[in-house]
Amino acid sequence: MLNETRWFTRRTLRxxxxxxxxxxxxxxxxxxxxxxxxxxQTEADPGKLPAAARQVPDWDAYGSxxxxxxxxxxxxxxxxxxxxxxxxxxxxxxxxxxEVGTTNTDxxxxxSEGGPYISREWGNGQHTILIRVVIxxxxxxxxGDYQRGGGVTNWRRxxxxxxxxxxxxxTSVFSSDPLTPRILYYVDNGKLYRxxxxxxxxxxxxxxxxxxxxxxxxxxxxxMQSSKDNDWIVFQWNTDSCTPCPGAQxxxxxxxxxxxxxxxxxxxxxxxxxxxxxxxxNEPHMDRDGRYxxxxxxxxxxxxxxxxxxxFWHLWxxxxxxxxxxCRGPVYSGHIGWARGLFAAxxxxxxxxxxxxxxxxxxxxxxxxxxxxxxxxxxDHRAGQWVQNRTDAGQWYWGSNYDDGxxxxxxxxxxxxxxxxxPVLPPACGQNCGKIFTGAICWxxxxxxxxxxxxxxxxxxxxxxxxxxxxxxxxxxxxxxSMTEGTFFYDGGDPQVIGDEQLYVWARHDGIPTGRVxxxxxxxVHRGVGAQRHDGSEVRLLCHDYAWKDDRHESSAxxxxxxxxxxxxxxxxxxxxxxxxxxxxxxxxxxxxxxxxTTNVVWTNVMNAVANGNSLQExxxxxxxxxxxxxxxxxxxxGSMEFTAIETTTSRAAGLSVGNTDNTIADIxxxxxxxxxxxxxxxxxxxxEKGVYKWETRYFPNDRFRIAVESGVVRYYKYxxxxxxxxxxxxxxxxxxxxxxxxxGTNAIIANAVIAGAQ
Numbered sequence: 001m002l003n004e005t006r007w008f009t010r011r012t013l014r015x016x017x018x019x020x021x022x023x024x025x026x027x028x029x030x031x032x033x034x035x036x037x038x039x040x041q042t043e044a045d046p047g048k049l050p051a052a053a054r055q056v057p058d059w060d061a062y063g064s065x066x067x068x069x070x071x072x073x074x075x076x077x078x079x080x081x082x083x084x085x086x087x088x089x090x091x092x093x094x095x096x097x098x099e100v101g102t103t104n105t106d107x108x109x110x111x112s113e114g115g116p117y118i119s120r121e122w123g124n125g126q127h128t129i130l131i132r133v134v135i136x137x138x139x140x141x142x143x144g145d146y147q148r149g150g151g152v153t154n155w156r157r158x159x160x161x162x163x164x165x166x167x168x169x170x171t172s173v174f175s176s177d178p179l180t181p182r183i184l185y186y187v188d189n190g191k192l193y194r195x196x197x198x199x200x201x202x203x204x205x206x207x208x209x210x211x212x213x214x215x216x217x218x219x220x221x222x223x224m225q226s227s228k229d230n231d232w233i234v235f236q237w238n239t240d241s242c243t244p245c246p247g248a249q250x251x252x253x254x255x256x257x258x259x260x261x262x263x264x265x266x267x268x269x270x271x272x273x274x275x276x277x278x279x280x281x282n283e284p285h286m287d288r289d290g291r292y293x294x295x296x297x298x299x300x301x302x303x304x305x306x307x308x309x310x311x312f313w314h315l316w317x318x319x320x321x322x323x324x325x326x327c328r329g330p331v332y333s334g335h336i337g338w339a340r341g342l343f344a345a346x347x348x349x350x351x352x353x354x355x356x357x358x359x360x361x362x363x364x365x366x367x368x369x370x371x372x373x374x375x376x377x378x379x380d381h382r383a384g385q386w387v388q389n390r391t392d393a394g395q396w397y398w399g400s401n402y403d404d405g406x407x408x409x410x411x412x413x414x415x416x417x418x419x420x421x422x423p424v425l426p427p428a429c430g431q432n433c434g435k436i437f438t439g440a441i442c443w444x445x446x447x448x449x450x451x452x453x454x455x456x457x458x459x460x461x462x463x464x465x466x467x468x469x470x471x472x473x474x475x476x477x478x479x480x481x482s483m484t485e486g487t488f489f490y491d492g493g494d495p496q497v498i499g500d501e502q503l504y505v506w507a508r509h510d511g512i513p514t515g516r517v518x519x520x521x522x523x524x525v526h527r528g529v530g531a532q533r534h535d536g537s538e539v540r541l542l543c544h545d546y547a548w549k550d551d552r553h554e555s556s557a558x559x560x561x562x563x564x565x566x567x568x569x570x571x572x573x574x575x576x577x578x579x580x581x582x583x584x585x586x587x588x589x590x591x592x593x594x595x596x597x598t599t600n601v602v603w604t605n606v607m608n609a610v611a612n613g614n615s616l617q618e619x620x621x622x623x624x625x626x627x628x629x630x631x632x633x634x635x636x637x638x639g640s641m642e643f644t645a646i647e648t649t650t651s652r653a654a655g656l657s658v659g660n661t662d663n664t665i666a667d668i669x670x671x672x673x674x675x676x677x678x679x680x681x682x683x684x685x686x687x688x689e690k691g692v693y694k695w696e697t698r699y700f701p702n703d704r705f706r707i708a709v710e711s712g713v714v715r716y717y718k719y720x721x722x723x724x725x726x727x728x729x730x731x732x733x734x735x736x737x738x739x740x741x742x743x744x745g746t747n748a749i750i751a752n753a754v755i756a757g758a759q
Contacts, residue, residue: 042757042758043571044571044595045596045597046396046540046595047540049084049594051540051541055084055541056456056473056522057082057527059458059470059473060471060473062546065077069580071469073093076090077090078090080710083541083543083544084544085724086542086592086593086595088591090588090590091131091144091151091588092104092131092133093588098133104133105585106133106585106587107132107134107588108139108564108577108587109565109589110130110131110169110172111170112382112383112398112565113223113381113383114173115174116173116176117131117173118146118567118591119174119175119569120569121568124637125148125149125637125638125757126148127146127148127181127568128184130166130174139169140161142155146573148572148593148638149636149638149710149712150637159201160202164193164212166186167188167220170222170223170224171221171222172186172224173185175569176230176288176569177228180230183195183205183230184197185224185226187224187235188221190215190217190219190221191214191215192212192215206230208271213273215273216261219237219238222235223235223282225284225285228288230267231268231269232264232286232290234265234284235262235263236282236295260277260278260281261275261281262275262276262295262316264276266318274318276316276323276325278302278314281296282295282296282297285338285343287339287341288340288384289341291319291361292316292317292341294314294315294336295316296314297313302314303329310333313327314327315327317360328358328363332345332346333345336384337397337399337534339395339397341361342359342395343358344384344534345382346378354367354369354370354373355367355377356368366535368535369536374452375539376447377530377532378401378523379398379399379401380399381562382399383399383400383574385566385568386571387570395534398566398567399565400529400562400565400576401527402527402547404523404526405449405456405520405526406520406550407454407519408442441501441519450492450501450521453501454501454503454520455476457476457488457518457520458470458473459471459473459513460518463508463509467515470518470548470582474505474517477504485508485509486507488506491503518550524541525539525541526544528545529541529542529544529565546581547563547577549583558583571594572594574592574594575592598640598755598756599758600613602631602632603616607626607627607628607663608625608663615749615750615752616628616749616753617744618747618748621747622747626744626745627663627743628742629660629739629741630755634656634739634758635737636736637709638757639738639756639758640707640708640709640756640757641655641755642752642753642754643750645703646749648674648676648683648700651673651676652743652745652749653668653674654668654707654750654753655669655671655741656740657738658738659739660739660741663743664691667743668743670716670734671688671707671743674705676745683699683700684696684698687716689730694730695727697718703718709738709757713729713730714729714732715729740755
């Protein structure tokens with residue numbers, strides 16, 4: 001234990017030598033700061049997310065966010081995902097949304113596939129989004145402007161409503177071209193339109209007249225997608241007999257073969273409109289390069305030949321006119337992800353391999369994860385709107401699921417005694433075992449659930465008066481003997497013996513858990529939103545969606561309780577819907593902010609130090625006036641800086657500041673200070689703001705640190721096993737612009753400094 005008197009004296013000495021004294025003797029350096037040079041916008045980087053490792057949603061934490069739980073929180077409520085720390089914003093609510101005085105019964109995203117329904121970034125961290133809000137029984141599309149680090153403002157209907165507007169889901173796409181991020185294309189009444197969301201008005205362009213380009217008469221158009229530069233926009237046509245159902249946004253896919261025609265519009269080719277006629281085509285997916293169009297066969301078409309629905313597809317090569325169409329399969333092709341030259345999905349046949357990707361140019365199908373691998377990515381829907389670097393050998397696609405790994409006890413046969421069980425006696429019926437599941441677990445569908453085992457048990461909020469809402473996550477105990485209220489223990493028994501497993505559940509609020517708990521054998525991205533590289537080399541978790549569809553228990557589960565996660569063309573935002581754990585027909589829309597790539601700090605105003613790339617070292621032998629600043633700055637919204645202390649024998653400080661006056665700790669608005677003082681259990685690491693002591697912990701050689709502005713709050717992190725761990729949350733709101741600022745002790749090194757969110 002530290003001697004408090006000695007420790008206070010040591011801290012006071014540090015304040016004088018390294019914080020106060022230099023600030024008294026240094027000349028103001030503010031006039032020497034060079035103007036900040038704007039940089040290109042940063043890119044999304046899913047690699048900064050935690051590896052997907054069966055993380056379990058924390059229903060208890062979710063229910064306490066904003067003091068009332070997410071479901072009751074108003075629009076633009078921001079929170080950090082309880083497991084990943086990713087900023088998430090709830091952007092809709094049932095009252096006074098999207099306009100004051102308006103009441104709605106549901107808010108939804110369009111779909112995972114199709115789109116994009118989120119624009120590229122424009123301005124400084126801004127995106128325009130499209131969602132659908134059910135008012136008076138009608139699904140009305142609204143546009144809004146989202147600010148990264150903030151929320152959505154400027155909600156508005158389409159100017160042509162109720163005449164011309166994207167009437168049904170999957171009838172619109174935002175431009176993927178960085179030069180026209182606020183342009184939206186949509187189809188309605190047999191025409192293709194170009195819409196300026198900034199002016200909230202139709203406009204002519206891309207060989208599309210102001211009044212729209214006539215495509216078909218009769219029926220309706222839908223399932224739109226576009227290429228990376230909008231050179232190609234694709235959609236399909238349905239006949240009058242297969243019109244969308246009335247009311248909220250839904251589509252009747254009909255009992256016969258829908259979608260007899262698919263269109264490909266080439267704005268770069270003087271507005272050329274190509275079409276493909278064949279029965280039973282559905283869900284056209286365009287590779288982001290704009291050459292290949294993969295169209296699912298409904299089963300009875302020319303490619304499906306009467307076989308299983310979604311097992312065959314049409315591959316349309318648009319590189320020549322009119323293009324070549326070939327049949328491909330048999331392999332499952334529903335809810336696929338698409339990238340540049342690639343399509344990714346999972347085979348729904350349990351006797352075959354699982355995850356795969358298809359390279360259209362070489363007609364090569366590559367399996368990445370077999371069923372024998374319990375780490376196979378198993379989203380229910382995939383999204384490929386992100387236009388990535390073509391040279392990236394491992395392109396990402398997003399996926400979301402809603403009932404991953406769910407299982408049941410075949411007949412829920414509990415032991416009759418509800419008084420509890422003795423951890424000493426074998427938990428057999430009649431021996432105080434009222435809180436134990438017995439009998440075989442039903443794993444259907446199986447996948448790798450028996451191999452994974454029950455690793456998650458959720459409990460409804462019945463004791464709070466709401467049995468139709470999930471409210472609690474039970475903790476996993478290490479043994480029956482160590483169980484307490486609110487825990488479970490799973491004994492897998494002999495995996496070769498069916499029914500040998502046993503699950504012990506001690507539900508919250510005591511009592512028999514019958515009908516109150518839900519079981520799961522989680523895959524890597526469990527009931528959440530994640531990203532996988534197409535080659536299967538990396539899977540990351542963005543956040544949990546907290547949607548509850550519960551197919552295993554209810555055959556009438558609502559399909560629209562699925563999250564339908566979808567992303568922006570620059571990959572920076574992911575939008576999804578959630579019923580927030582309650583099945584009553586109400587959904588709201590959420591936006592999660594994908595971490596941004598970092599940029600190496602470029603040092604400026606280097607004084608009594610030497611810069612080596614993005615590292616910095618003091619050279620004046622302890623003159624007390626050594627440091628530098630970044631030439632980049634964070635202009636607004638979220639951003640961060642990171643650095644590494646490669647040794648503990650010197651003292652250094654780095655952080656974020658508005659401007660720079662001198663090279664002292666007192667001049668750094670938000671600083672992490674790594675001292676050369678050994679406290680016995682590690683060297684001293686402090687959080688200081690304008691030189692004022694706030695918090696401390698310990699650090700070791702090669703530890704890495706992060707200071708981040710997240711949703712208007714400054715947080716301090718120390719990396720633990722490659723993952724940032726929160727050590728302190730500031731109570732001081734940041735002002736802008738923020739640059740990286742430093743102060744260096746004798747021979748001190750700040751290594752590998754990076755900045756994110758800089759413009």
